[in-house]
Amino acid sequence: MAHAEAHAHDGHDHNHAPSGIGRWLFATNHKDIGTMYLVFALIMFFIGGAMAMVIRLELFKPGLQFVDPGFFNSMTTMHALIMIFGGVMPAWTGLANWMIPLQVGAPDMALPRMNNYSFWILPFAFTLLLLSFFLPGGAPAGGWTLYPPLVLQAGDSFGLTIFAIHMMGISSIMGAINVVVTIMNMRAPGMHLLKMPLFCWTWLITAYLLIATMPVLAGAVTMLLTDHYFGTSFFNPAGGGDPVMFQHIFWFFGHPEVYILILPAFGIVSEIIPTFSRKPLFGYESMVYATGSIAFLSFIVWAHHMFTVGMPLAGQLFFMLSTMLIAVPTGVKVFNWTTTMWRGSISYEPPMLFALAFLFLFTIGGFSGLMLAIAPADFQYHDTYFVVAHFHYVLVPGAVFAIMAGVYYWLPKWTGHMYDLKLATWHFWLSTISVNVLFFPMHFLGLAGMPRRIPDYNVQFADWNMVASIGGFAFGLSQVMFVWIVLKSVRGGGPKASARVWDDTNSEGLEWTVPSPAPFHTFETPPVIK
Amino acid sequence: MQDVERQHRIRRTVITLVVVAVGMYVGFILYTYTMVPHGPRP
Numbered sequence: 001m002a003h004a005e006a007h008a009h010d011g012h013d014h015n016h017a018p019s020g021i022g023r024w025l026f027a028t029n030h031k032d033i034g035t036m037y038l039v040f041a042l043i044m045f046f047i048g049g050a051m052a053m054v055i056r057l058e059l060f061k062p063g064l065q066f067v068d069p070g071f072f073n074s075m076t077t078m079h080a081l082i083m084i085f086g087g088v089m090p091a092w093t094g095l096a097n098w099m100i101p102l103q104v105g106a107p108d109m110a111l112p113r114m115n116n117y118s119f120w121i122l123p124f125a126f127t128l129l130l131l132s133f134f135l136p137g138g139a140p141a142g143g144w145t146l147y148p149p150l151v152l153q154a155g156d157s158f159g160l161t162i163f164a165i166h167m168m169g170i171s172s173i174m175g176a177i178n179v180v181v182t183i184m185n186m187r188a189p190g191m192h193l194l195k196m197p198l199f200c201w202t203w204l205i206t207a208y209l210l211i212a213t214m215p216v217l218a219g220a221v222t223m224l225l226t227d228h229y230f231g232t233s234f235f236n237p238a239g240g241g242d243p244v245m246f247q248h249i250f251w252f253f254g255h256p257e258v259y260i261l262i263l264p265a266f267g268i269v270s271e272i273i274p275t276f277s278r279k280p281l282f283g284y285e286s287m288v289y290a291t292g293s294i295a296f297l298s299f300i301v302w303a304h305h306m307f308t309v310g311m312p313l314a315g316q317l318f319f320m321l322s323t324m325l326i327a328v329p330t331g332v333k334v335f336n337w338t339t340t341m342w343r344g345s346i347s348y349e350p351p352m353l354f355a356l357a358f359l360f361l362f363t364i365g366g367f368s369g370l371m372l373a374i375a376p377a378d379f380q381y382h383d384t385y386f387v388v389a390h391f392h393y394v395l396v397p398g399a400v401f402a403i404m405a406g407v408y409y410w411l412p413k414w415t416g417h418m419y420d421l422k423l424a425t426w427h428f429w430l431s432t433i434s435v436n437v438l439f440f441p442m443h444f445l446g447l448a449g450m451p452r453r454i455p456d457y458n459v460q461f462a463d464w465n466m467v468a469s470i471g472g473f474a475f476g477l478s479q480v481m482f483v484w485i486v487l488k489s490v491r492g493g494g495p496k497a498s499a500r501v502w503d504d505t506n507s508e509g510l511e512w513t514v515p516s517p518a519p520f521h522t523f524e525t526p527p528v529i530k
Numbered sequence: 531m532q533d534v535e536r537q538h539r540i541r542r543t544v545i546t547l548v549v550v551a552v553g554m555y556v557g558f559i560l561y562t563y564t565m566v567p568h569g570p571r572p
Contacts (some may be wrong), residue, residue, distance in 0.1 A: 110540050177547045185540050211547050215555035222555075223562060233566060240567040249558060 013022040017520040025120075028112035029520060030097045033119050037094030038407075040122060042483070045087030045400075047130075049476055051079040055471035056438075058455050058464050072135070072455035073141035080144035081161075084261065085168045086126050088395065091403045093118075093175045096203050099410065100179060102511040102518060103197045105188025105527045110181040117172035125167035125277035131262070132157035141456075143453065145250055147220065148235040148243045152228050162225045169214040176210035179203055188510070190529030194285060197509040201288050202267030205295045209256045211265070211412060212299075218245060221389065244309050251302035259298045263291060265362075265402030266333060270356045271509065272409055273337050275502050276352035277344030283336040290329035290336075297326045307378045316375040323373035330366055354405035357397055357432050365393030368443065383453075386446025392439045397432070404431075405481065411489055412497035416517030419489035427485060430478040437471030437483045 017023060027033050054075050058066050067075070097115065101108055109115050113180075132139045137155015140146075145333045151158070181205045185197070196204075223234040224246070233239020235246045266287075274281045303311060303319040311319075337359055343481065346352070368390040372378050381387060412418050441464035457465065488494065497516040514522050 111544070176550075177544060178545060181540055181543045184543055185536055211551050212554060215551045215553075216558050219555045219558035219562075223559060229564050234562050242565070245562060245565060251563065252558075 021092065024241050027116055027119075028108070030101045030109045030115065031111070031414075031518060032093045033109075033112075033115050034097030034099075035081050035099055036119050037090045037342040040119075041085050041087050041091035041094060041403075042509055044082050044090065044126065045479070048079050048082035048087055049479065051075045051082070052472060053476055056469040060468070060469040062462050064456055067455070069455045070138060070141055073143075073453065074139040076453050077140050077143055078129070078133075080167075081116075081129065081140075082126070083395075084144065084257070085165075085172075086122070088120060088261050088403070089168075092203075092206070092261075095199075095264065095268070095403070095410075096175075096179055098414065099509075099511060100182055100200055100203060101186070102522060103200050103509045104183060104186060104191055105510045105523050105529070106182060106186035107521065107523050110186050111178050112244075114174050115178055118171045118178065121167050121171040121174075123445045125164045125171065128160050128167075130162045135160070142295070145247075145254070146214065146224065148224060148227065148246050151224065152236075152363065154511065158228055159225070162221045165221050166218055169218045172210050172214050176207035176214075179207040180211070181208075188523065188526040188529055191510075194288065195529065196286070198270035198281070198291075198347040199264065199509075200289055202263045202270075202291050202445050205291050206260050206263045209260050209295055209298065213253045213256040213260070216249060217257075220249045220253065233270060244306075247306045247309060248303065251305045252299075254305065255302045256295070258391075258394070259294060261399050262362075263295070265358065265399050265504050266291060268402045268406040268409070268441050269335075269337060269358055272351045272405055273340050273353040273359075275409075276349060276355075276507075277341045277346050279344040280508075281336065282339040282342075283332070284330055287336055290332040293329040294326060297322060297329070301326065304373055304375075304378070307375045308382045319492055320373055320375045324370060327366070327370055334363060349408075349421060350428055351405045351409035351431075353425065353428045354401045355410065357404065357428070358401045360402070361393055361397030361432075361435070365390055365395075368393065368422075381446060383451055384446035385450045385452055387451050389439050389442035389446055392442070395434050398441065401431075401435075409502075410511070412501045413485065413516050413518055415489045415492075416492035416497055416515075417489050417492055417494040417499050418501070419485050419494055423481060427478060427481040430481070431475060432466035434471050434478055438468050438475050439471070441465075441468045441471075475501055 017029070020024075023032065026035060027036065054067060055072070058075075060065075097101070097109065100106075130139075135156040137157060140151070140154055140157050140161045142151035142154060146161075154161070183196070183200055186438065187193075193201075199371045202342055223232070226232040227234050227236055227241070233241040235243050236240045237243065270281055270287055301319055303315060304323045307316060307319070348356075368386065372381055372390055408419070408424055443470075445461050445464050448461065448466075450457055499515050500512045501516060510523075510527055513527065
């Protein structure tokens with residue numbers, strides 16, 4: 001890992017940031033763009049979260065209570081699209097924008113103007129997507145997977161949705177190109193690839209995944225568009241097309257997408273655990289190779305999402321075994337994190353608490369993933385709440401907890417003020433308890449046979465649905481605390497943070513060599529890497 | 531001199547990545563197109 005001498009600041013002002021609205025509209029500074037991405041993601045988390053609350057409210061009791069089934073379907077579809085493309089992905093891009101130049105010792109991202117475009121595309125894309133609620137037929141309701149022929153029956157929202165997805169894809173690809181170009185060309189002298197902090201490594205691999213798979217999604221939705229409006233028959237059996245072909249193409253994108261959402265989380269956890277265990281990370285190089293292996297394997301497992309469409313036994317076996325193989329590099333990571341903590345001098349500040357919760361709860365999601373990988377068992381679990389439980393464990397106490405861990409880890413570096421640690425610890429416990437009350441019962445519901453994406457259900461599922469809904473409301477309310485804690489720190493509350501915020505020797509990234517808050521311009525002179 | 535060389539490296543990396551992205555987009559559409567039987571609709 002890199003060790004750098006503290007960057008000598010020669011007295012001239014590094015904080016001459018532009019002022020007014022122009023600072024944000026025409027932003028090219030990686031810190032400003034990172035902030036905008038993070039604020040955008042937070043807003044999207046609350047919009048997508050509000051939709052989740054509608055879903056949980058409707059499912060609180062059996063029977064139709066508050067919304068009609070069509071609107072319920074729109075809620076599940078839009079909740080997924082907003083959380084994945086508007087929440088988690090922009091949050092990672094925001095953290096990448098803030099931290100990658102600081103960690104590799106670069107003055108900014110390699111392509112700052114493109115960085116600006118890739119951010120500003122997003123608000124337009126999501127405005128279009130949300131406007132579809134007001135069109136005849138309502139918002140898209142065929143599920144975020146957009147399977148034909150169902151999705152082709154959508155109302156006027158179809159065109160808007162496809163256009164919005166294209167824009168999100170272009171934004172993601174531009175962001176990913178920026179990350180690759182920055183890491184490959186802008187590292188400080190002496191910062192060899194195997195000296196980079198793991199957050200940069202996991203993001204580099206994520207960026208390659210994005211560049212390889214987002215165009216596949218774009219291709220799939222372009223073909224849907226031509227099927228819907230221009231009379232082609234890519235996925236229309238009446239014209240010789242095949243709806244199952246869409247599923248193959250979609251999941252060729254969709255499975256690597258799962259790793260796009262989770263690999264940066266691995267990076268953040270690999271930064272936080274050594275810091276709060278006061279030990280260097282165990283097995284740095286094996287972490288890098290494990291990340292690369294997971295990324296490679298993610299391209300050859302896609303059909304495990306669609307065992308039930310009927311495929312040859314050889315196909316089932318291949319996709320079952322290749323999926324199970326992912327447990328090997330993932331196990332390497334969990335082993336390395338655990339070994340890093342072994343005999344460490346551990347302290348439990350909020351970033352470490354969230355990283356530990358990630359370790360336990362993401363592993364639960366991983367195990368239920370292994371259960372789903374078993375083809376004959378998947379015939380039973382497919383399209384039940386067991387699947388919902390699985391991917392929510394991976395994405396909420398997995399990806400979202402890692403985002404919170406990252407924000408709590410670097411927030412003092414961004415704002416120059418330590419946040420309220422006591423309140424953040426409360427936020428952690430409330431979130432962790434409620435997220436389990438919310439998602440754990442879904443395993444039982446799924447195993448008992450409750451299908452996903454339904455607004456009403458048999459009374460046998462009533463009790464656990466009520467429990468899950470109570471957990472959902474508690475989890476949603478707990479997140480208001482997060483906003484309050486962050487706002488307080490941004491507005492200058494709390495004690496001043498030092499440059500090396502967490503006061504230990506194992507937080508080794510170059511970000512800890514610049515003052516807190518990080519000046520507007522950093523590393524104009526490349527740092528010296530020993 | 532070093533800056534000019536870095537600019538060239540950045541340009542080469544960007545062009546390569548854009549070609550990969552466009553290639554995946556066009557490639558998957560063409561692949562699907564070849565999978566669909568052509569001819570008069572039934």
